[in-house]
Amino acid sequence: MPHNASLFVEDKIRQLREQLHHHNYRYHVLDDPDIPDGDYDRLMNELKQLEADHPWSITPDSPTQRVGGAPLKSFGQIRHEVPMLSLDNAFSSEDMADFNRRVNERLKDTSTVEYICEPKLDGIAVSLMYEQGVLITGATRGDGTTGEDITQNIRTIVSIPLKLQGAGWPERLEVRGEIYMPRQGFDQLNERAEKQGEKVFANPRNAAAGSLRQLDSSVTASRPLTMYCYGIGVYDGDNAPETHSDMLNRLGEWGLRINPEVEVVESVKGCEDYYRKLESRRETLGYDIDGIVFKVNPVKLQQQLGFVARAPRWAIARKFPAQEAMTVLKDVEFQVGRTGTITPVARLEPVSVGGVVVSNATLHNMDEIRRLNICVGDSVIVHRAGDVIPKIVKRAGNIARLNNAKAIAPPKVCPVCGSKVDKVTIKVGNAEKEGTALVCVGRLTCKAQREQAIIHFSSRKALDIEGLGSETVALMVSEGLLASVADIFALSYEEIVALEGFAELSARNLIAAIEKAKTTTLQRFIFGLGIPEVGEETARLLAETLGSIEKLAIARREVIQLIEGIGETGAGCIQDYFADNHNRQVLDKMMDKHQVQAVGPDKYSSDFVVKIAFDKLISNIPVYGVGLGIAKRIASKCRDFSELYALSSDQLKEVVRNQRAFDHLLKALPAQKDRLITLEAYLLEEGLHWRTRQNLTDAALTKVNKAKKGALKGKKFVITGKFEGVSRDGLKALVREHDGVIAGSVSKNTDFLLAGEKAGSKRQKAEALGIPVIGLDQFNEMVAAGQSSDRRGSQQETSFKNIDHEDED
Ligand code: D41
Numbered sequence: 135m136p137h138n139a140s141l142f143v144e145d146k147i148r149q150l151r152e153q154l155h156h157h158n159y160r161y162h163v164l165d166d167p168d169i170p171d172g173d174y175d176r177l178m179n180e181l182k183q184l185e186a187d188h189p190w191s192i193t194p195d196s197p198t199q200r201v202g203g204a205p206l207k208s209f210g211q212i213r214h215e216v217p218m219l220s221l222d223n224a225f226s227s228e229d230m231a232d233f234n235r236r237v238n239e240r241l242k243d244t245s246t247v248e249y250i251c252e253p254k255l256d257g258i259a260v261s262l263m264y265e266q267g268v269l270i271t272g273a274t275r276g277d278g279t280t281g282e283d284i285t286q287n288i289r290t291i292v293s294i295p296l297k298l299q300g301a302g303w304p305e306r307l308e309v310r311g312e313i314y315m316p317r318q319g320f321d322q323l324n325e326r327a328e329k330q331g332e333k334v335f336a337n338p339r340n341a342a343a344g345s346l347r348q349l350d351s352s353v354t355a356s357r358p359l360t361m362y363c364y365g366i367g368v369y370d371g372d373n374a375p376e377t378h379s380d381m382l383n384r385l386g387e388w389g390l391r392i393n394p395e396v397e398v399v400e401s402v403k404g405c406e407d408y409y410r411k412l413e414s415r416r417e418t419l420g421y422d423i424d425g426i427v428f429k430v431n432p433v434k435l436q437q438q439l440g441f442v443a444r445a446p447r448w449a450i451a452r453k454f455p456a457q458e459a460m461t462v463l464k465d466v467e468f469q470v471g472r473t474g475t476i477t478p479v480a481r482l483e484p485v486s487v488g489g490v491v492v493s494n495a496t497l498h499n500m501d502e503i504r505r506l507n508i509c510v511g512d513s514v515i516v517h518r519a520g521d522v523i524p525k526i527v528k529r530a531g532n533i534a535r536l537n538n539a540k541a542i543a544p545p546k547v548c549p550v551c552g553s554k555v556d557k558v559t560i561k562v563g564n565a566e567k568e569g570t571a572l573v574c575v576g577r578l579t580c581k582a583q584r585e586q587a588i589i590h591f592s593s594r595k596a597l598d599i600e601g602l603g604s605e606t607v608a609l610m611v612s613e614g615l616l617a618s619v620a621d622i623f624a625l626s627y628e629e630i631v632a633l634e635g636f637a638e639l640s641a642r643n644l645i646a647a648i649e650k651a652k653t654t655t656l657q658r659f660i661f662g663l664g665i666p667e668v669g670e671e672t673a674r675l676l677a678e679t680l681g682s683i684e685k686l687a688i689a690r691r692e693v694i695q696l697i698e699g700i701g702e703t704g705a706g707c708i709q710d711y712f713a714d715n716h717n718r719q720v721l722d723k724m725m726d727k728h729q730v731q732a733v734g735p736d737k738y739s740s741d742f743v744v745k746i747a748f749d750k751l752i753s754n755i756p757v758y759g760v761g762l763g764i765a766k767r768i769a770s771k772c773r774d775f776s777e778l779y780a781l782s783s784d785q786l787k788e789v790v791r792n793q794r795a796f797d798h799l800l801k802a803l804p805a806q807k808d809r810l811i812t813l814e815a816y817l818l819e820e821g822l823h824w825r826t827r828q829n830l831t832d833a834a835l836t837k838v839n840k841a842k843k844g845a846l847k848g849k850k851f852v853i854t855g856k857f858e859g860v861s862r863d864g865l866k867a868l869v870r871e872h873d874g875v876i877a878g879s880v881s882k883n884t885d886f887l888l889a890g891e892k893a894g895s896k897r898q899k900a901e902a903l904g905i906p907v908i909g910l911d912q913f914n915e916m917v918a919a920g921q922s923s924d925r926r927g928s929q930q931e932t933s934f935k936n937i938d939h940e941d942e943d
Contacts, residue, residue: 304371319358
């Protein structure tokens, strides 16, 4: 009776799966198996046989489905629905007391706060999504917003349940935690690698990261990875947990691994005790930790505390002190960085510092060498903290200097290109001290700088071009294939395959990776440009505030400086970068000729740009005695500078509440009027205005609404020729601002050719293809379409004013 037979098979399969899930959990999560390995294998084989005979019965959560699928070509991206925050650090008991005080102050509550203490694993943070209890995806933390899709690899980790156990889990549950490699597994892995003459990993963290980044999940499956869970993201269901500890308990009941060392304590005093206890037991844990994470336990209080920047106010990571070791300084070499800065690098007699072999250390600059008073040949103490580059902290005190010790002399010319070396003043440490750095003036004529700029551009946090690492870039630069980052996009298969170390497949892969990198995020693109002072965070701020590379390129320093988190120096560097002709040419080439698309953040909209606070604008007026406090009071009274100037002096006095500041303001305001009104106009023009929606002036609102209409949405424009009083860059920015697309050359897909004077071959081609050729007037009409007619005139004005450069065709 076939019907009954298949019912029987299904039941049997279900039963076997349940048994195997149970034994898996006993073995890998509880570390307490209740059957011998042989019995487990027999059950597994029986299931495999049944599934092979009835392949339609295989489900993704079957214990047989841990490894599967062909190797991937690359990892996809997964956007975290709830951002994965980072953690603030504490380094001392005082830092902890400060943290506790901030928590109490913010909660306006003097009762002691309950904390939960968790060992801080030195692993890889990941996110697992369970839907109806079944593991759907796994992703790395990435930059906190988007991570890599490592689902295939996650599935191979036997202690991660493919299916949650028990009951009561929400419809969708995102579990977060740290994947790590226990020390024993790490040692065995390295032993095996060494025997087979393969590369050994420097530490368990690198081994875990390397194992997770495998495109072939069967490699990951062979690595001893496991995970401890520390939190949740998405929780789509009723009765969300009320405390962090309650949440961890539930995760444990659902079959996830929770660190048994986790403890709830009553107060910050308990945190201190826990820290001391774990520090003393650190070596016996069997896995690496680099500190303790303390979290406010009640979820309600966590919500009241919220977060700043990207870290929660309710949690802190107290780091263990860095580890130190003594070794000999063998030599000092000078390296030229991306921006020309020449950095002395110490070559050391290899020494193990907290389990990692260190043979190089940074010396920062010549001041540092002088301060340390070190010579080549000296015995020195090196210091390593987490992932940071090791540094020399001092000369070993009790060892006399050798007779043949050699003083360290600064280079007179660039060690790479021989250009002159400049001394520039730099800010050191927390920017309170100043120091001097040596800088090669060769800029992009210096091979090292060219090389570094390109390496940076293609690196993982920038355009992430796989296969274009430092060695390949160095080779391509010396072969003359790459002079700037724009040349990357002009590389041909023939050029690449002819290079040493490349074969057909690798060349094809690189071409594909470059093609893929043409569409990237604005943040990555800006970061990749390597503008001095612009790191990942600043790149994010710029991307989120300005929304397009065109706006960034024309933004004035006065405006950039108003973005919360960007200072005077950074703003200056950004403006200088885009003022440089060479940089602009490289940029234009990428955007126009090679069609690189740097996509702004999806939450970007003209509403979102409303990032700049009016109080910050006011405090930007250099008036003696007017700081952010008074600025805030003024901002609460008036919405913009026009309103500020409309205040009577009595009204102003009432707001300022400080005679001296008031006197100074009275004098300063008239003198600053032009500058401030102009600044305000810039802001409006660039689509930027201040924070509160109610605070928007009518003019700004119109601007904001206009940008939403998308009059040119999806239309493909090619722009050619010269236009009176307007640059092509300005026009391009306008097209993009209205969601239009700019193309470099005319094709049958072009919607419009915007032609000015002396339009040449492009016009002919457009006419031949029957593509509409329009002039500035028609273009303006298109832009204005959908806007209220009374704004047309001023629209033109605000869009085209202040264009101060004209480019070549
Ligand atoms: O063990 C860890 N490495 C760990 C990392 C932990 N035990 N707890 C953590 N908690 C958080 C918050 C408070 C933001 C939920 C974390 C991390 N974050 C974290 N890991 C990597 C970045 C942030």
